[in-house]
Amino acid sequence: EAQVTQNPRYLITVTGKKLTVTCSQNMNHEYMSWYRQDPGLGLRQIYYSMNVEVTDKGDVPEGYKVSRKEKRNFPLILESPSPNQTSLYFCASRGSYTGELFFGEGSRLTVL
Amino acid sequence: KNQVEQSPQSLIILEGKNCTLQCNYTVSPFSNLRWYKQDTGRGPVSLTIMTFSENTKSNGRYTATLDADTKQSSLHITASQLSDSASYICVVSPNTNAGKSTFGDGTTLTVKP
Numbered sequence: 225e226a227q228v229t230q231n232p233r234y235l236i237t238v239t240g241k242k243l244t245v246t247c248s249q250n251m252n253h254e255y256m257s258w259y260r261q262d263p264g265l266g267l268r269q270i271y272y273s274m275n276v277e278v279t280d281k282g283d284v285p286e287g288y289k290v291s292r293k294e295k296r297n298f299p300l301i302l303e304s305p306s307p308n309q310t311s312l313y314f315c316a317s318r319g320s321y322t323g324e325l326f327f328g329e330g331s332r333l334t335v336l
Numbered sequence: 337k338n339q340v341e342q343s344p345q346s347l348i349i350l351e352g353k354n355c356t357l358q359c360n361y362t363v364s365p366f367s368n369l370r371w372y373k374q375d376t377g378r379g380p381v382s383l384t385i386m387t388f389s390e391n392t393k394s395n396g397r398y399t400a401t402l403d404a405d406t407k408q409s410s411l412h413i414t415a416s417q418l419s420d421s422a423s424y425i426c427v428v429s430p431n432t433n434a435g436k437s438t439f440g441d442g443t444t445l446t447v448k449p
Contacts (some may be wrong), residue, residue, distance in 0.1 A: 228379075266425065266441035267380075282436070314379055323368055323429050325437065327379030 226251045230315050230328035237305055238336050245300045245331050247315030253326075255318040256298040257282065258290065260311040261330075267314065273298055305335040338363040340428050342440035350448055353416055357443045359409040359426035371400055371411045372425040374442070380425055383411070416447045 228249045237243055257272035269282030273292040289301040315328040340361045349355050368387045372380035384393050386402040393400050399412045413420055426440040
């Protein structure tokens with residue numbers, strides 16, 4: 225089954241404690257991206273990657289890092305989380321032919 | 337600046353009724369427009385895709401229209417069901433293989449019994 229898998233789905237952490245949210249897709253997609261979604265706001269892009277070792281900033285990259293060492297994986301790294309990074313995070317991959325975005329189930333992060 | 341604006345922001349209708357959601361965009365160059373459905377707490381799922389040459393496309397009770405001249409799209413839901421309660425997001429892409437997609441803020445639809 226074609227899918228995008230995120231982990232963890234839920235996480236409560238404290239300010240300053242580094243964390244990583246993993247994302248993996250099994251569709252051999254070149255394009256992957258991370259979004260955050262906050263109440264009253266739409267999906268905002270954090271970072272995206274056009275291919276292995278190619279990443280670029282989205283609209284709200286501050287406080288986040290990413291890496292793309294393998295085609296299937298695109299982890300999101302919060303080096304020093306702060307309360308304003310409390311949000312619902314989505315990873316997505318995009319089909320090259322159809323352009324359809326396939327989203328993961330989301331990771332709800334709370335930073336205390 | 338590329339923008340996608342959706343209206344209304346929220347909508348409440350009774351089960352069985354029809355409704356229409358609107359999407360206006362200023363994305364250029366334009367490749368395709370998709371409507372996604374997002375259930376509460378879940379990831380968005382694609383409903384329809386419209387390319388430049390298409391005017392109408394249906395997916396069950398969902399019908400999307402596109403007017404590329406006025407840069408407007410609509411999503412019409414027929415005979416609504418309680419399971420249609422969700423956020424509907426309009427996404428416009430400049431190119432299927434490259435470039436960033438531009439997201440609307442979504443319309444939250446609530447269907448009441």
